[in-house]
Amino acid sequence: MIIKALRGFAPALAFGIGGLLLWELALLIIQPEGFVLPAPSAILIAFFDDFQVILTASKNTGFIVVTGLVGGVALGVVWALLVSRFRIANETLTPLAISLNAIPIIALAPIFNAWYGLLSPVSNQAIVVILVFFPVFINTTKGLTEVDATEIELMRSYAASSWQITKTVRIPNAMPFFFTALKIASSLAVIGAIVAEYFGGRQDALGPLIVQNAGLTRYTEAWAAVLAGSIMGILLYLVSGAFERVSMPWRTATETAGA
Amino acid sequence: MRLEKKRRITRWLIVLALFALVAASCSSDDGGSEDLTPVKLQLQWFTQAQFAGYFAAVDQGFYEDVGLDVEILEGGVDIVPATVLDSGAADFAISWVPRGLVPREEGLNITNIAQVFQRSATLQVSFADSGIGGVGDLAGRTVGNWGFGNEFELLAGLRSAGLDPASDVELVQQQFDMLALISGDIDAAQAMIYNEYAQVLETVNPDTGELYQPSDLSIIDWNDVGTAMLQDAIWADADKLESDDAYRETAVKFVEASIRGWAFCRDEFDKCAEIVLAAGPTLGESHQRWQLNEINNLIWPSPQGAGTMDTALWDQTVTIATSEGILNAAPTDGAYVSDIVAEALANLTADGVDVTGSDWSPKTIELNAGGE
Numbered sequence: 001m002i003i004k005a006l007r008g009f010a011p012a013l014a015f016g017i018g019g020l021l022l023w024e025l026a027l028l029i030i031q032p033e034g035f036v037l038p039a040p041s042a043i044l045i046a047f048f049d050d051f052q053v054i055l056t057a058s059k060n061t062g063f064i065v066v067t068g069l070v071g072g073v074a075l076g077v078v079w080a081l082l083v084s085r086f087r088i089a090n091e092t093l094t095p096l097a098i099s100l101n102a103i104p105i106i107a108l109a110p111i112f113n114a115w116y117g118l119l120s121p122v123s124n125q126a127i128v129v130i131l132v133f134f135p136v137f138i139n140t141t142k143g144l145t146e147v148d149a150t151e152i153e154l155m156r157s158y159a160a161s162s163w164q165i166t167k168t169v170r171i172p173n174a175m176p177f178f179f180t181a182l183k184i185a186s187s188l189a190v191i192g193a194i195v196a197e198y199f200g201g202r203q204d205a206l207g208p209l210i211v212q213n214a215g216l217t218r219y220t221e222a223w224a225a226v227l228a229g230s231i232m233g234i235l236l237y238l239v240s241g242a243f244e245r246v247s248m249p250w251r252t253a254t255e256t257a258g259a
Numbered sequence: 260m261r262l263e264k265k266r267r268i269t270r271w272l273i274v275l276a277l278f279a280l281v282a283a284s285c286s287s288d289d290g291g292s293e294d295l296t297p298v299k300l301q302l303q304w305f306t307q308a309q310f311a312g313y314f315a316a317v318d319q320g321f322y323e324d325v326g327l328d329v330e331i332l333e334g335g336v337d338i339v340p341a342t343v344l345d346s347g348a349a350d351f352a353i354s355w356v357p358r359g360l361v362p363r364e365e366g367l368n369i370t371n372i373a374q375v376f377q378r379s380a381t382l383q384v385s386f387a388d389s390g391i392g393g394v395g396d397l398a399g400r401t402v403g404n405w406g407f408g409n410e411f412e413l414l415a416g417l418r419s420a421g422l423d424p425a426s427d428v429e430l431v432q433q434q435f436d437m438l439a440l441i442s443g444d445i446d447a448a449q450a451m452i453y454n455e456y457a458q459v460l461e462t463v464n465p466d467t468g469e470l471y472q473p474s475d476l477s478i479i480d481w482n483d484v485g486t487a488m489l490q491d492a493i494w495a496d497a498d499k500l501e502s503d504d505a506y507r508e509t510a511v512k513f514v515e516a517s518i519r520g521w522a523f524c525r526d527e528f529d530k531c532a533e534i535v536l537a538a539g540p541t542l543g544e545s546h547q548r549w550q551l552n553e554i555n556n557l558i559w560p561s562p563q564g565a566g567t568m569d570t571a572l573w574d575q576t577v578t579i580a581t582s583e584g585i586l587n588a589a590p591t592d593g594a595y596v597s598d599i600v601a602e603a604l605a606n607l608t609a610d611g612v613d614v615t616g617s618d619w620s621p622k623t624i625e626l627n628a629g630g631e
Contacts, residue, residue, distance in 0.1 A: 217362040
C-alpha cells in the first residue's frame, strides 16, 4: 500500500525536485548580479538559520489562519443551508454575499484594525473569514440545490420532511462541492492572514517577516518566510483532503476500484 | 474551416495588440533639452519638506546651471531606494544609512556620497501621563515601530537600557501615522520629529478641545540615548563611479547643486516652503513649514560643511548595526566616499555660498489643525 501511495506521488515528486535542480543550476550558470532570485539552497539555509523566528511567526499566523478558516467555513455552510431551504433567504442573503465578496479586502484591513484594535487577532481573523466565506457559500449552495429531481421525488413519496430530505439527499450531494471549496478556502485563508498582517499588528508573524525582509533587500530571508507560508497552505490542503476521504467513504471506494 | 481561420486571425490580433501595448509602455520619454544631462533622483518617501533642498534646486535652476536636468521620483512604502538605484532606474537615491548598508551587504554596490542629515530625527513618543519618561520605562509596554529598517535605533536603545526587545516589551507593527497612539492601542509610538510628531500636535485633544501641546507628550530622543543612527544621505552607484568618469562628474555637480538648494532653503525659508507646497505634498502648509524648520535643524549648522560625514556618528551607526545583527560585519571600504562632497563644497565656497550655516537658529512654527 505504501509502495502504491509512493508510486502515486512519484511523478509530482520528480517534477518538483527536477524544477528545483533546474533553478539551482540556472543561477549557477547565469550568476545574475546582486540578489534577483536566490537559489533554492540559499533559501533552505536561511529557512533553517532563522528556524526559531520562522516557527514562532508561523504559529502566530497559523492561529489566525485556522480560526479564520473555521469561522468562515461555518458561516458559509450555515448561510448555504438557509439559502437552500428558504426562498426568502435566497433572495436576501445571496445578493448580500455577492456584495460582501466584491469589497476589496485590502481596503478592509486598515478599517478592521481601527475597529477592533491593532493588536486584536479579531481584525485579522475577520479578513480571513470574509475571504473564505464566499467560495464555501457558493459551492455548498450549488451542491445543496442542484440535486437530481428524481431523488427528491422519491423522498417526497416517502412523506419525508424537509429536514430529512436535506439530511439524506442534499447534504451528501453537497459534500464534493463543499470539499472543493474547502481546498480553495485553505489557500485563501493563508493569503488573507498574511496580507492582513501587512497593515499593522504584531511583528512576529509571517506577513511582516516577508515584507520587511524584502524591504531591506534580504530576499533569501523573505523567500524562507514565503516557504513557511506555502508549507502551511499545503498542510491545510492535505488535511482537507483527509477529511474528504474520511467523510465520503463511498467515493474513495469507487475511485480505487476505477484506478 | 472558416471558424478555424477566424480564430487564428483573432489570436494574432490579440498578440499584436498586446505587443503594441508593451511597446508603447516601454518607450522612453524624451524629457529635457539637448545640452542638459538627464538625472533621476529617487526619494526615500513621499514628496514633503524632508526633500526641500532638491525641489528648491530644481525650481531655482541650480541643477540647470550645472548642466543637469533632474527628475525627482517620489518614494513610498514599497519603494526601496537602494534597489531603484542599483537597477539603474535612478541615478542617485536618498536613503537612511542602515537602509543603504544592508542592501550593500546583500550585494548591491552603492555608496554614500553626501551625508546630508547630520543628526537622527527619530523619536519614541508617548503621552505625558503614561509614565514613560525614559527608555527603561518602556518595559512591559506596547511599543510601536514601523519596521522596514526604521526600528534599529529603538532596538539598540532598549538593549542599552538592559531590556530584551523580544520579551521585555511588546513590539507592534505601526502604520505610518499616529492613530494607534492617539486611540490608545499602543503606549509609545515611533515618530520623526519633523513629521509624525507634528501630526499629533495637529490633532485636537478631545479633553480640551484644543490641539495637543508638546507638554501633553513625552519623547525619547535617540540622539540623547546614544543609539542614534545616521539618516538621509545621497547614495550613488559605486561601480559606475569607478568606471564612468562622466557619471562621477555628474555626481559632483548633483551634490553641489543639491547643497546649494539646501542653503537656499535655510536662507529663504518662506520661498522654500512655497516650493515644497507647489510640489504637491499630502499634508498642508503649516505642517510643511514645521517640517522644513526641523529638517533645517538636522542639517545646520554643519561645521565641516553640509554633506560631510561625521565619522563619530558613522562609527556609532556601524557599531549599532553590527551589534544588533543588522549587518553581519562592518561595511567594507567604500561604503561612503568623501571626495565628491569635498569637491562640491570647494566649488560652492569659491562661489561664496555659506555651506556651514553657523548663523542658523530654528524658528518657532505654529501648527494648524490637520496640518493646514
